[in-house]
Amino acid sequence: METLRALTPADVSACVALAADRDWPPEPAKWWFLLTAGTGFGVFDGVDLVGTAVVTRFGDVHAALSMVLVARGHGGRGLGRRVVEHALAFADIPLVSLYATAFGKPLYEKLGFRSVGRTAGHFGTLTAPPSGVSRPAGRADRARVVAEDAAVFGADRSAMWARLFDFAHEVRVADGGFAASWRNTDRLMVGPVVADSVGTAKALIADLAGDGPARVDVADPELAAWLSANGMPARFEVDQMVRGDLTGDRGRLYAPVMQALG
Numbered sequence: 001m002e003t004l005r006a007l008t009p010a011d012v013s014a015c016v017a018l019a020a021d022r023d024w025p026p027e028p029a030k031w032w033f034l035l036t037a038g039t040g041f042g043v044f045d046g047v048d049l050v051g052t053a054v055v056t057r058f059g060d061v062h063a064a065l066s067m068v069l070v071a072r073g074h075g076g077r078g079l080g081r082r083v084v085e086h087a088l089a090f091a092d093i094p095l096v097s098l099y100a101t102a103f104g105k106p107l108y109e110k111l112g113f114r115s116v117g118r119t120a121g122h123f124g125t126l127t128a129p130p131s132g133v134s135r136p137a138g139r140a141d142r143a144r145v146v147a148e149d150a151a152v153f154g155a156d157r158s159a160m161w162a163r164l165f166d167f168a169h170e171v172r173v174a175d176g177g178f179a180a181s182w183r184n185t186d187r188l189m190v191g192p193v194v195a196d197s198v199g200t201a202k203a204l205i206a207d208l209a210g211d212g213p214a215r216v217d218v219a220d221p222e223l224a225a226w227l228s229a230n231g232m233p234a235r236f237e238v239d240q241m242v243r244g245d246l247t248g249d250r251g252r253l254y255a256p257v258m259q260a261l262g
Contacts, residue, residue, distance in 0.1 A: 066260030154248025
């Protein structure tokens with residue numbers, strides 16, 4: 001008999017094991033961040049974790065759904081839908097966003113989500129040199145970063161940023177925007193990237209990507225072409241899906257913090 005309960009950071013190792021069962025990367029730091037910034041739910045078969053979903057609320061305006069997984073031996077029994085519906089009921093917010101693979105997209109469509117665009121994950125070592133137009137963010141910059149993020153995303157994410165400033169590898173600011181990076185397993189993740197132009201977005205990414213493996217998730221075709229031409233080709237694509245209507249100045253959001261956070 002399966003049981004469903006909230007997950008805690010103590011469940012990170014079980015989440016990592018479930019991810020490995022579905023050939024996902026281990027990502028313990030990412031799981032920890034999501035389970036502290038949001039609320040995770042798990043379906044357990046005895047002591048074994050066999051299904052997960054995480055929901056991260058941004059006030060009463062927006063929630064991001066992520067980390068929806070079902071163990072191989074438990075597919076086809078409705079566990080994915082059960083844990084997702086539970087997470088959505090917990091969020092109780094009209095606007096929910098997520099990124100979906102082709103495998104997961106049909107479930108989300110049945111639950112009222114629609115695709116609003118495609119995002120590509122670009123991996124590699126960036127060959128473009130640092131731009132020099134940005135600088136490390138100081139404590140005096142934090143209020144500006146949080147306010148600009150809220151304007152772009154359409155929701156106050158100050159609670160997330162309170163954790164992200166410490167979790168991030170680096171946060172940089174420029175006259176036209178800001179960006180962050182964080183370390184995930186063997187690569188540096190670049191995001192969010194908020195900029196007043198694609199040129200500023202390129203400069204921020206160049207200053208953050210470093211000289212080793214990195215990943216950036218982007219939808220803008222010009223930025224995607226620049227990444228591909230500079231050592232970071234697209235490796236996969238996903239659908240950005242929403243239930244409700246996105247708000248904020250989305251044209252300035254060139255890359256998310258991570259797909260799990262919209």
